[in-house]
Amino acid sequence: MLPFATLLQLTTATSTPLYVQLSQQLGQLIRAGTLAAGQRLPGSRLLAAQLAINRLTVVAAYDDLLAQGWLSSRGGSGTFVADHLPEPAPQSIHNQVVNPTVQPGYTFASRPHLKVPVRNSPAGLRFDDGLPDARLAPLDELSGAYRSYSRWGNKQAHFGYADTHGHPFLREQLAQHLNETRGLQIGPANVLITRGTVMGIHLVCQTLLRPGDVLVTGGITWTTASMNAQQAGARVLTVPVDEHGLDVDALADLCARQPVRMVYITPHHHYPTTVTLRADRRLRLLQLADQYGFALFEDDYDYDFHYLGRPILPLASADRHGMVVYVGSMTKSVAPAFRVGYVVAPSALIDELARLRRIIDRQGDPALEFAIGQLFETGEMKRHFRKALRTYLGRRDHIAQLLSSELANDLSFTKPDGGLALWATFRPDVDLPALAEQAASLGLSLSSGLPHVRPGQQPHSIRMGFASSTEAELEQAVAILKRVTMGPNNKASRR
Known part of the structure; x- marks a missing residue:
């Protein structure tokens, strides 16, 4: 026994x-x-x-x-x-030391391009990546619209499986909004609703790129876009970015030497530097796409917040040959928690993206999509954009004044024409990763700059998001940044 x-x-x-x-x-x-x-x-x-x-x-x-x-x-x-159970096989020493809650008993390939730290929205004082202030979001109105979904129409239809393209009501409202504000000429058939920009980029890369294809982007760019291209098996090549945006002459030289399948670009406010692509370069870029047959992937992540007159219309508004795939989201417009984005493209591509989306994410969130569609229909979303634009303009000017008066000898920047962050370059002897650690110990979160340089390189510039902080919070944040940057005993300020 x-x-x-x-x-x-x-x-x-x-x-x-x-x-x-x-x-x-x-x-x-x-x-x-x-x-x-x-x-x-x-x-x-x-x-x-x-x-x-x-x-x-x-x-x-x-x-x-x-x-x-x-x-x-x-x-x-x-x-x-039970008699039918097989006799357990003897376990090897290797299997005995494995912790099955940590490591599986089988092998799998770990992809190096995916090993990029994920930066969450920090609590407390912060210079984030350029996020909106969720305190300004029309949460009460959104909650009311969300509740109304359960009282509207057929329950079986509303709480069952939905269209893989996204809620028809939001697609209709977004098409109208984008036509009015961005000069597009599209209908609901040209819109795919996604769970944010990242999902749109993933679907497009998986659909348009094949192993060995070339995707071109700026020398400094959004890492997530490059990761998605690499995940699809594509090679990522870069061209320089200067004070006028992507160097299209360098792109033309590259296209003359080898085939290019796709160009990823953030022309309105280049990520991460915030510069706007100059008008002549925009025209040349569209001409190159038509000449060489590559897809132009336009990520217009914060179009709604432009402070210098009217925003420059996106490349998609001038596309007459179906070369531009246009993506955006509510993440930067409202709050990151609202995972609603969109892809705009010719309907044939939209249908193919929806077919792929079906095996990744059967559908989005119909109730949330309906609620956001209601906010567009009632004009609440436009009122939010106007209110937020005024607030963020004041915060941009305030942070620019603070940095100019308190840290003029330690960093330089150009006041951005739009967007929710500025691009600051520190003096060469500042160790930004160490600076970020010291700031964090004092309650201030900011980037180390490492996401924007190649492995092994020393960063000198960071994105400093200002929109999610009040003016009083920005003052406290700058005070801490000044302390860790200029302090006589600060190791971050010396090599």
Whole structure:
């Protein structure tokens, strides 16, 4: 007889019922081979006495294992481990030292291009990546619109499976909004709703890129876009970015030397430097796309916030040959938690993206998509954009004044024409990763600059998001930044 009192450890200090604990532990003994196939188990009274528990607890555990097929009952003979179970294979030393909650027993390839730290929205004082202030979001109006979804129309239709293209109501409202504000000439058939820009980039890269294809982007760019291209098997090549945006002459030279499948660009406010692509370069870029046949992937991540007159219309507004794929989202316009984005393209591509989306994410969030569509229809979203634009303009001017007066000798920047962040370049002797660590110890979150340089390079510039902080919070943040940058005992300020 096995020493069940030693092998089985039951406790009342957990919410798991005793019979479940007993069933699970007996099952583990069977799977490990400690209890062999065909072995007779002690009667319920005997095992209950050994474990000092109620007999009914043992009966319930045995019944559970019988239902799962681990045990079999023979009338008049007792309860046995099922005969059909295979004999456990001897475990190697390697398998014995593996922690199965950490490492699987099989191998898999870890992709180096995916090993990029994920930066979450920080709490407290911050210079983030350029996020909106969620405190300004029309949350009450959105909540009301969200609740109305359950009272509108057919319940079976609204809470069942939905269109892989996205909610038709939001597609209609977005098409109208984009036509009015961005000069596009599209209909709902040209719009695919996604769970943010990242999903749109992933779908497009998986659809348009094949192993060995070339995607071209700026020398400094959004890492996530490059990661998606690499995930699709494409090669990522870069061209310089200067004070006027992407160097299209360098792009033309590259296209003359080899085929290019796609060009990823953020022309309105280049990520991360915030510069706007000059008008002549925009025209040349469209001409090159038509000449060489590459897709222009335009990421217009913060079009709604431009402070110097009217925003420059996107490349997609001047596209007459179907070369531009245009993406955007509510993430930068409202708040990152609202995972609603969109892809705009010829309907044939939109349909193919929807087919691919089906095997990744069957559909989005119809209730949320409907609610956001309502905010567009009622004009609430436009009112939010106007209010947020005024607020962010004031915060841009305030941070520019603070940095100019407090840190003029330590960093330089150009006040951005739009967007939610500025691009600051520190003096060469500042160790930005160390600076970020010291700032964090004092309650200020800011970038180390490492995401914007190649491995092994020393960063000198960072994005400093200002929109998510009030003017008082910006003042506190700059005070901490000044302290860690200029302090006489600050190691971050010396090599």
